[in-house]
Amino acid sequence: MIIDNNQLLRFTTAGSVDDGKSTLIGRLLYDSKSIFEDQLEAIETTSKRKGHAGVDLALFTDGLRDEREQGITIDVAYRYFTTPKRKFIIADTPGHIQYTRNMVTGASTANAAIVLIDARHGVIEQTKRHAFIASLLQIPHIIVCVNKMDLVEYSETVFNTIVNQFEEFSSKLNIKDIRFIPISALDGDNVVNRSAHMDWYQDSPLLHLLETLHISSDINKIDARFPVQTVLRPQREGFIDYRGYAGRIAGGIYRIGDSVTVLPSGFVSKIKSINAGEKEVEEAFAPMSVSMTLEDDIDVSRGDMIVKTNNQPEMLQEFDAMICWFNNGSARPNAKYTIMHTSNEQKAIIKNVVYKIDINSYHRIETDKELKMNDIARVTIRCNQRLMTDSYRENRITGSIILIDDATNETVAAGMLV
Incomplete structure (x- = not known):
């Protein structure tokens, strides 16, 4: 070898x-x-x-x-x-x-x-x-x-x-x-x-x-996913009309001229340019950090996702995830949190604890609905708005979430979409 x-x-x-x-x-x-x-x-x-x-x-x-x-x-x-x-x-x-x-x-x-x-x-x-x-x-x-x-x-x-x-x-x-x-x-x-x-x-x-050991890449090279982290509007010579969308590519390959859709709005456009740092490139792929411009002047903001028009993620307001509960305090169904998914941040509730895992036997416990520190459980989460998601198995980035307690600003759980 x-x-x-x-x-x-x-x-x-x-x-x-x-x-x-x-x-x-x-x-x-x-x-x-x-x-x-x-x-x-x-x-x-x-x-x-x-x-x-x-x-x-x-x-x-x-x-x-x-x-x-x-x-x-x-x-x-x-x-x-x-x-x-x-x-x-x-x-x-x-x-x-x-x-x-x-x-x-x-x-x-x-x-x-x-x-x-x-x-x-x-x-x-x-x-x-x-x-x-x-x-x-x-x-x-x-x-x-x-x-x-x-x-x-x-x-x-x-x-x-x-x-x-x-x-x-x-x-x-x-x-x-x-x-x-x-x-x-x-x-x-x-x-x-x-x-x-x-x-x-x-x-x-x-x-x-x-x-x-053989190292296999865990990057999804097929499904193009570009969560927008920020909108660039530099006010200097040569960039007066520049409107770029910056972020880190979470999957797939993007090329100049590709037909793309901005989610969740659904607006369609084509990639006009791609910049990696100060250099313009013809294509970019995960996990590169780049900025893109589109041919059409459409409304794009932080938390949106630019994807290929013919290959889009699921848009879900309610979904199941396997989570590990980090917090000393317990959580119950309908508790409210801030959910962070890629660059998207919004309010969410734990609608239901489907089951918890008994670590000794790996059996599912469906009668206990209270989450305590280090519990591993499958839960149903409902957000204020839809998220652009893939399962964790398909994409580690677009398939993972964290939950934050609004009162203490502590990360209380990390989860993987199933």
Whole structure:
């Protein structure tokens, strides 16, 4: 397999508290020699001050001062590193159940997810929760790292038992590719280098797997979707009559001369020009940020969507979505929120909780209509006006929403249209 060394892999880590996520990322950075000397010196100094015999690998990702003082990861910590074969962006997410929302944030753009399991504890509720969220977000690759194998005497039996546990419940999920690796992040077994303690494991160590995973694009290249973020009316020489519509293309390809429809108004026109920065281009495609002009002077504003006339999204005022509830407070049907969908922002209510998911069994709970923190549920949402939507399976951008509490301005839920 030929690997493009300019190719970027985004991956997230997930697991329960103290499963060793930060230590694993630190080991990856340390053993792959992706640490700057001054950073390494600072971490070594901090490790000595804390009384550690060696380098505290977790400090490479626990970058915030208050996180270090508490000894926990409380936010999504992003790290970047490069090997001769590939570039990486890591999202290290916290394991505490109250920070599940951070896992959703970190995983929303990931190509792969590393799910850590403590070999002593096996599959627990958080493992199932994180796997379910990865399935909802349609992350194509799940790498299950059974960590702390040194604490179970590198037992192949323990590893196989956990593999069977994970496969039993994950068979109910929509996950395309699952790999299993026995590791010790603290000692480096099967992280960058193959372990001398587990000769029964014959597959690749973690870094080699990350370097060779196939990255498939999640961009919809067929359905042209251009949410308008702002209208450009520059008042300077050469631009007196310029009226451009700026935004980031969410799908498909646009070319000068294409027949387009502006939604929700339904006005039809043709693309007159496309600008990427200061340069005019003949065509533009997702995920480029561009400005367009149309041949006709029609009413277009923020929140509208420019689409191909012969390929339009659904326009829905009421729809179902799978959501993860982030807020400490509960929500009930008919609660009012601000919904954000692409560049469109309007008022909405949760009309009905269709069912909630029992994370342990994945059964549907249809009798409980109250949403509480970290609940995953299918809900019916009704908006003031119609939204231009695709299912999340077809387009991650036009198929995703967030809900905001008007009183506190907090993001209370993120959802995927079904």
